[in-house]
Amino acid sequence: MQPMRVLITGPPACGKTTVIEQLCAHFKLHHVKIKDVIDDAISQMVNDFRCYCVLYIQLFNFNSYDSGVINSVLLKL
Numbered sequence: 001m002q003p004m005r006v007l008i009t010g011p012p013a014c015g016k017t018t019v020i021e022q023l024c025a026h027f028k029l030h031h032v033k034i035k036d037v038i039d040d041a042i043s044q045m046v047n048d049f050r051c052y053c054v055l056y057i058q059l060f061n062f063n064s065y066d067s068g069v070i071n072s073v074l075l076k077l
Contacts, residue, residue, distance in 0.1 A: 004027065004029070006020070006023065008020060053070055057070060
């Protein structure tokens with residue numbers, strides 16, 4: 001089967017996603033939502049950054065004040 005490319009345009013809430021989901025179900029294709037892909041990538045980057053910061057704190061033996069400041073910043077991410 002040749003790759004299928006479909007572009008559906010229209011105003012918000014007119015059923016574009018519904019049509020695409022039905023097409024994917026009919027042709028047994030995966031429906032990839034780019035917003036979900038981007039959100040997952042951002043979440044992974046934030047988690048990686050948190051792990052890096054924790055490792056950095058441990059490696060360089062920050063005092064408790066510095067660690068507290070860094071942790072409070074990390075919690076805001």
